[in-house]
Amino acid sequence: MMGSGGLVVMDEDTCMVDLAKFFMDFIQRESCGKCIPCREGTRRMLEILERITQARRSETGTGALERFKGVMYLTRLAEVIKDTSLCGLGQTAPNPVLSTLRWFRNEYEEHIFHRRCPAGACRELLHFRIDPDLCKGCTLCAKKCPTQAIMGAPKSPHYIITDKCIGCGTCLEVCRPKAVIVD
Numbered sequence: 001m002m003g004s005g006g007l008v009v010m011d012e013d014t015c016m017v018d019l020a021k022f023f024m025d026f027i028q029r030e031s032c033g034k035c036i037p038c039r040e041g042t043r044r045m046l047e048i049l050e051r052i053t054q055a056r057r058s059e060t061g062t063g064a065l066e067r068f069k070g071v072m073y074l075t076r077l078a079e080v081i082k083d084t085s086l087c088g089l090g091q092t093a094p095n096p097v098l099s100t101l102r103w104f105r106n107e108y109e110e111h112i113f114h115r116r117c118p119a120g121a122c123r124e125l126l127h128f129r130i131d132p133d134l135c136k137g138c139t140l141c142a143k144k145c146p147t148q149a150i151m152g153a154p155k156s157p158h159y160i161i162t163d164k165c166i167g168c169g170t171c172l173e174v175c176r177p178k179a180v181i182v183d
């Protein structure tokens with residue numbers, strides 16, 4: 001949707017799920033709150049998008065179940081908001097989700113089923129690892145890692161404990177031999 005005449009050009013470095021999330025965040029804050037479909041529905045849609053761009057470690061309690069339930073209801077919820085909102089804001093609010101789902105469904109599937117962000121935009125879904133052939137065991141990354149996710153003895157190849165990594169990127173920045181790989 002072009003709105004009032006804007007045209008945005010994007011390439012493969014733009015994540016369509018992240019883009020939809022950006023618009024939903026904006027729209028749910030713009031909602032005046034007069035009618036329930038727009039007020040509550042846009043918040044629920046944002047929550048669903050937040051869940052599918054979250055890492056497994058961020059899920060608590062019934063998080064995984066809520067994640068799949070949300071995905072199943074995403075299109076239905078979008079259609080109900082479109083059909084039942086009082087004004088144009090609510091009636092067009094789900095469009096970013098519906099159009100990205102329609103044209104970039106594969107990107108949603110990567111996030112949902114493989115917890116991967118092909119564009120590398122959803123930070124929580126990035127996977128950091130260390131190439132043992134390049135690592136000199138200088139220990140710098142382990143000292144700087146905010147979650148103590150990096151293990152290894154001095155002068156030996158280090159490794160990252162995936163479940164503890166929050167994807168901050170510090171190890172990538174400090175490693176001189178470029179041994180840290182992100183995928």
Ligand code: SF4
Nearest residue numbers: 033034035038087090
């Ligand atoms: S659809 Fe319009 S009236 Fe209803 S909450 Fe949204 S902005 Fe307000």
Ligand code: SF4
Nearest residue numbers: 135136138139141175
């Ligand atoms: S900073 Fe690089 S070379 Fe040093 S221990 Fe970490 S991964 Fe290995």
Ligand code: SF4
Nearest residue numbers: 145165166168169171
């Ligand atoms: S990305 Fe951040 S949290 Fe993850 S291993 Fe590297 S420094 Fe630690």
